[in-house]
Amino acid sequence: MIVLTEWKTQVEQALETFMNRLEAPDRLREAMLYSLDAGGKRVRPALIYAVLDAYGVDRKTGDATAAALEMIHTYSLIHDDLPAMDDDDMRRGRPTNHIEFDEATAILAGDALLTNAFTCLLETMAAAEVKVKLLERLAAAAGAAGMVGGQLDDMLGERGGISDAEELESIHRRKTGALLIFAVEAGGILAGVADEDLEQLKRYGRHLGIAFQIQDDILDVTGDADKIGKPVGSDEGNDKATYPKLLGLDGAKRALAAQVTAANEAIEALSVEATPLKDLLDFVVKRDH
Amino acid sequence: MIVLTEWKTQVEQALETFMNRLEAPDRLREAMLYSLDAGGKRVRPALIYAVLDAYGVDRKTGDATAAALEMIHTYSLIHDDLPAMDDDDMRRGRPTNHIEFDEATAILAGDALLTNAFTCLLETMAAAEVKVKLLERLAAAAGAAGMVGGQLDDMLGERGGISDAEELESIHRRKTGALLIFAVEAGGILAGVADEDLEQLKRYGRHLGIAFQIQDDILDVTGDADKIGKPVGSDEGNDKATYPKLLGLDGAKRALAAQVTAANEAIEALSVEATPLKDLLDFVVKRDH
Numbered sequence: 001m002i003v004l005t006e007w008k009t010q011v012e013q014a015l016e017t018f019m020n021r022l023e024a025p026d027r028l029r030e031a032m033l034y035s036l037d038a039g040g041k042r043v044r045p046a047l048i049y050a051v052l053d054a055y056g057v058d059r060k061t062g063d064a065t066a067a068a069l070e071m072i073h074t075y076s077l078i079h080d081d082l083p084a085m086d087d088d089d090m091r092r093g094r095p096t097n098h099i100e101f102d103e104a105t106a107i108l109a110g111d112a113l114l115t116n117a118f119t120c121l122l123e124t125m126a127a128a129e130v131k132v133k134l135l136e137r138l139a140a141a142a143g144a145a146g147m148v149g150g151q152l153d154d155m156l157g158e159r160g161g162i163s164d165a166e167e168l169e170s171i172h173r174r175k176t177g178a179l180l181i182f183a184v185e186a187g188g189i190l191a192g193v194a195d196e197d198l199e200q201l202k203r204y205g206r207h208l209g210i211a212f213q214i215q216d217d218i219l220d221v222t223g224d225a226d227k228i229g230k231p232v233g234s235d236e237g238n239d240k241a242t243y244p245k246l247l248g249l250d251g252a253k254r255a256l257a258a259q260v261t262a263a264n265e266a267i268e269a270l271s272v273e274a275t276p277l278k279d280l281l282d283f284v285v286k287r288d289h
Numbered sequence: 290m291i292v293l294t295e296w297k298t299q300v301e302q303a304l305e306t307f308m309n310r311l312e313a314p315d316r317l318r319e320a321m322l323y324s325l326d327a328g329g330k331r332v333r334p335a336l337i338y339a340v341l342d343a344y345g346v347d348r349k350t351g352d353a354t355a356a357a358l359e360m361i362h363t364y365s366l367i368h369d370d371l372p373a374m375d376d377d378d379m380r381r382g383r384p385t386n387h388i389e390f391d392e393a394t395a396i397l398a399g400d401a402l403l404t405n406a407f408t409c410l411l412e413t414m415a416a417a418e419v420k421v422k423l424l425e426r427l428a429a430a431a432g433a434a435g436m437v438g439g440q441l442d443d444m445l446g447e448r449g450g451i452s453d454a455e456e457l458e459s460i461h462r463r464k465t466g467a468l469l470i471f472a473v474e475a476g477g478i479l480a481g482v483a484d485e486d487l488e489q490l491k492r493y494g495r496h497l498g499i500a501f502q503i504q505d506d507i508l509d510v511t512g513d514a515d516k517i518g519k520p521v522g523s524d525e526g527n528d529k530a531t532y533p534k535l536l537g538l539d540g541a542k543r544a545l546a547a548q549v550t551a552a553n554e555a556i557e558a559l560s561v562e563a564t565p566l567k568d569l570l571d572f573v574v575k576r577d578h
Contacts, residue, residue, distance in 0.1 A: 022432075022433055022434070023433065023434035023438075024433035024434060024438055025433075025438045025441050025442050025445075027441060027445065028433055028437065028438055028441045029433070032433070079396055079397075079400060082393075082396065084387075084391070084392030084393045084396060085393050085396065098373075102373070103373030104371075104373045104374050104441075104444055105441065107368055107371065107373060107374065107396070108368075108437050108440060108441050108444075110400075111368060111399075111400075111403065111437050112432055112433040112437040112438070114400065114403055114404065115403065115428055115431050115432035115433070115437060116428060116432040116433055118407055118424060118428040119425065119428040119429060119432060122421060122424060122425050122428070127417075128416075128417035128418045128420070128421045129417045131417070131421050132411060132417045132420050132421065135407060135411060135424065136408065136411050139404055139405060139407040139408040139411070140408060142404045143311075143401055143404035143405040143408060144311055144312065144313035144314075144317055144318070144321070144401040144404070144405055145311070145312035145313060148317065148397050148400050148401040148404060149312075149313050149314045149317055149401070151397060152314050152316060152317045152393075152394065152397050153314050155393055155397075156314075156316065
């Protein structure tokens with residue numbers, strides 16, 4: 001999908017520009033860039049750009065928010081990989097941050113990415129009221145009620161056991177869903193869409209988020225290890241709750257289809273022909289990594 | 290000093306109000322509150338309130354910023370205490386966060402305090418432009434160019450050795466100084482002071498910050514273990530660079546006096562009679578813990 005590559009390039013340039021300007025000790029900058037440059041699908045920035053494309057707004061408008069969001073996503077991966085958390089040595093085919101550098105540097109690189117994501121967001125070319133709204137939403141999505149809280153409950157769940165799809169969904173809605181919904185909402189705020197469209201965009205983001213997670217879990221069962229960058233079946237060995245474990249593989253596929261239908265309904269309800277959002281949904285569901 | 294107790298109570302109430310409203314999983318909230326409630330001198334909030342008092346502005350104006358700043362200071366203590374960082378088991382006479390809970394919870398409690406500090410700051414009753422200015426300054430002070438960068442260089446310094454007072458000052462200026470300067474600046478911004486006064490306030494904050502650190506180092510040599518809450522001479526045993534080590538105890542005391550003089554000059558240059566700032570400087574220098 002050509003447009004996905006364009007969105008990826010767009011946010012990577014925005015990140016490079018921001019990081020070039022950011023003052024930081026060499027080792028800290030190196031550790032921040034190591035994880036920022038590790039690639040990944042850049043789905044969150046893509047969601048912002050897809051909304052802007054759908055409403056015919058210059059992509060540049062979303063650069064600062066897209067880069068900020070990717071910084072926050074990256075910090076969360078660095079901290080999640082730490083020995084005290086998921087204790088992962090490899091990510092995306094490369095040593096994780098604390099393996100490449102050391103634990104203290106990885107903790108601080110994460111802290112700096114999180115803090116300076118707000119610096120980055122504030123460089124958005126928009127009225128102060130818009131910046132304040134974006135910041136409020138981002139901090140809420142990334143904080144105790146959102147991503148961080150979801151991560152903690154996920155951790156507790158791995159210890160104590162998660163028994164139904166509803167509980168699993170509550171964790172994912174916060175751990176990964178909140179930032180995905182923020183991405184779509186931020187695109188809408190930046191594009192200045194009407195409240196009705198903003199609601200539909202968030203609905204789209206919510207279903208896309210769950211679809212994303214189900215597809216992740218399915219790929220862990222059926223995927224190609226080289227493509228997904230970690231051993232297939234790695235969820236199987238531990239006590240991690242997944243959709244295929246709770247619903248069976250067929251059940252998980254049906255649940256995925258239901259989420260896609262709901263996301264498509266939200267797209268149809270928008271006031272514009274949002275082909276970019278359809279394309280992105282398609283990518284999320286059909287990806288093999 | 291009665292007014293110091295008032296400022297302390299003021300920020301503790303603001304923190305309680307904010308935390309009561311913040312949505313968070315139980316264990317995360319518990320870990321956040323454990324460290325927020327650990328007491329401490331609340332010097333950063335006090336600086337904000339002292340400026341507001343000096344300019345005759347209602348203290349309430351500073352509540353959201355003061356609470357946000359204390360959240361960021363608290364997160365930095367939690368992360369600094371982690372095994373991979375300073376590996377401290379005790380702080381202020383109580384087990385550190387990762388000892389009381391566990392490492393993963395401590396990392397996440399720190400992340401949440403940092404993220405939601407921005408949520409808290411945004412509750413400031415002020416125009417959007419003022420909020421944006423405060424946020425920019427806070428993120429800059431706490432991020433890669435400020436506190437986090439200073440912490441990394443401090444860590445590297447402990448490994449590699451810091452040989453002169455200038456290098457030591459550069460680390461402290463970022464690690465602890467940046468947030469102290471922000472506190473005074475934020476007070477000035479919230480009070481709507483003229484640019485000339487803002488410059489003098491920052492100058493005051495800079496010298497007070499260095500004085501604060503020198504006094505900390507002196508207390509580690511001459512202090513009373515029960516009062517400072519850690520063994521006296523704990524800096525001696527490790528390779529940590531301190532002012533008494535680099536300048537001798539008398540040299541450190543002279544350096545402290547010079548900083549106090551400079552801070553007082555900045556106070557004198559203000560357009561108001563800033564007794565609260567004098568009181569706070571006095572407290573910082575004469576404290577025994």
